[in-house]
Amino acid sequence: EDQVTQSPEALRLQEGESSSLNCSYTVSGLRGLFWYRQDPGKGPEFLFTLYSAGEEKEKERLKATLTKKESFLHITAPKPEDSATYLCAVQVSYQKVTFGTGTKLQVIP
Amino acid sequence: SAVISQKPSRDICQRGTSLTIQCQVDSQVTMMFWYRQQPGQSLTLIATANQGSEATYESGFVIDKFPISRPNLTFSTLTVSNMSPEDSSIYLCSVEDPGMSSYNEQFFGPGTRLTVL
Numbered sequence: 001e002d003q004v005t006q007s008p009e010a011l012r013l014q015e016g017e018s019s020s021l022n023c024s025y026t027v028s029g030l031r032g033l034f035w036y037r038q039d040p041g042k043g044p045e046f047l048f049t050l051y052s053a054g055e056e057k058e059k060e061r062l063k064a065t066l067t068k069k070e071s072f073l074h075i076t077a078p079k080p081e082d083s084a085t086y087l088c089a090v091q092v093s094y095q096k097v098t099f100g101t102g103t104k105l106q107v108i109p
Numbered sequence: 110s111a112v113i114s115q116k117p118s119r120d121i122c123q124r125g126t127s128l129t130i131q132c133q134v135d136s137q138v139t140m141m142f143w144y145r146q147q148p149g150q151s152l153t154l155i156a157t158a159n160q161g162s163e164a165t166y167e168s169g170f171v172i173d174k175f176p177i178s179r180p181n182l183t184f185s186t187l188t189v190s191n192m193s194p195e196d197s198s199i200y201l202c203s204v205e206d207p208g209m210s211s212y213n214e215q216f217f218g219p220g221t222r223l224t225v226l
Contacts, residue, residue, distance in 0.1 A: 034214060043113075043201050043217035044152070087151065091213055099151040 002027045002092050006100035013107050016077045021103045023088030024070040033071050035064050036087040038102070044087055078107045111136050111204055113218035121224045122192055129188045130221045132202035137182035139205070142215060143175070146199040155200075158185050192225045199223070 003026045013019055025033070032051050036044035048057040050066035057064045061082065063074040073086055085102040092098070112135040122128050132141065143155040155175055156164045164177040178186045189196050199222050203215040 032213060036217075041220070041222070043203075043220045046110075046214055046216055049214050089152075097154070097213075097215060099153075101151040 002090065002098050004088055004090050004098050004100035006086075006088050006103050008103060009101070010104045011106070013075075013078055013105070015079055015107055015109050018074070018076045018078070020075070021073040021086055021105070022070060023073070023100055025088075025090050026069075027090055027092045027098075029092060031091040031093070033066055034089045034091070034097070035062075035071070035073055036089065038085045038087055047086075075105070078105075080107045080109050083107045110216055111138060113202065113204060113216065115200075115202060115218040115221050117221060118219065119222040119224075121226060123226055124193055126192055127188055127190045128192065128223060129186050130200050130202075130223075132185045132187070132218055134183045134204055139182070141179060141185045142203045143177065143185075143187045144201040144203065144217075146201060146220070148198070152201065155187070189223065192223075194225045197223055197225045 005024045007022045032049050034049050035047040037047055038044045048064040050064055053066055053068045055066050061076050065072045083106050085104045087102045088100040089097045114133045116131045120128055141158045144152040145155055146152050154167050155170045156166045156177055158164045158177050158179040160179050160182050174190055176188045199220045201217050201220045203217045205213055205215055
């Protein structure tokens with residue numbers, strides 16, 4: 001069975017304190033790995049797609065990387081507005097996406 | 110990217126009643142998806158809705174409980190039938206937006222927060 005595990009469940013950072021979120025996966029064949037941001041009371045907002053090991057994508061203070069077993073979302077010098085839940089999802093078959101339970105990030109001024 | 114709206118944004122319903130949630134997209138899309146997000150949990154796919162064909166339901170979800178309509182390429186509805194408190198969740202619709210990418214990223218609506226008493 002396809003599994004997606006995110007860690008930590010929650011992370012509290014001081015403003016400017018860089019860190020990484022982890023998404024490990026066990027799937028039969030990866031078509032793509034997605035990162036989303038979800039603010040309270042809102043739908044997930046698409047951030048990145050990664051398709052092959054070694055691939056990296058960047059957007060402002062966020063950088064996503066992918067290996068054969070996991071993905072990292074690196075947050076550099078975070079700001080309070082980066083506070084949100086970050087979701088990882090994997091696509092194995094066409095249109096079937098499995099989501100992790102997310103990492104709730106809080107950035108304190 | 111596609112702009113997705115949902116109605117209602119939230120509702121409080123009585124046990125045994127039904128609620129229909131609407132999802133409207135500002136452009137034509139082939140694939141629309143309905144998810145459930147229970148409190149403190151991740152997203153679970155309920156069904157995939159293609160225009161002009163029956164919705165495809167995931168394991169654990171049945172058409173009698175969650176009937177879906179897809180009358181055209183910009184609109185879909187999900188009905189939560191004979192509700193119980195266990196149906197209290199956020200319900201989300203999503204679409205694949207071919208205008209954004211050739212890949213299969215999904216883009217989500219704002220969600221409908223349902224509370225069943």
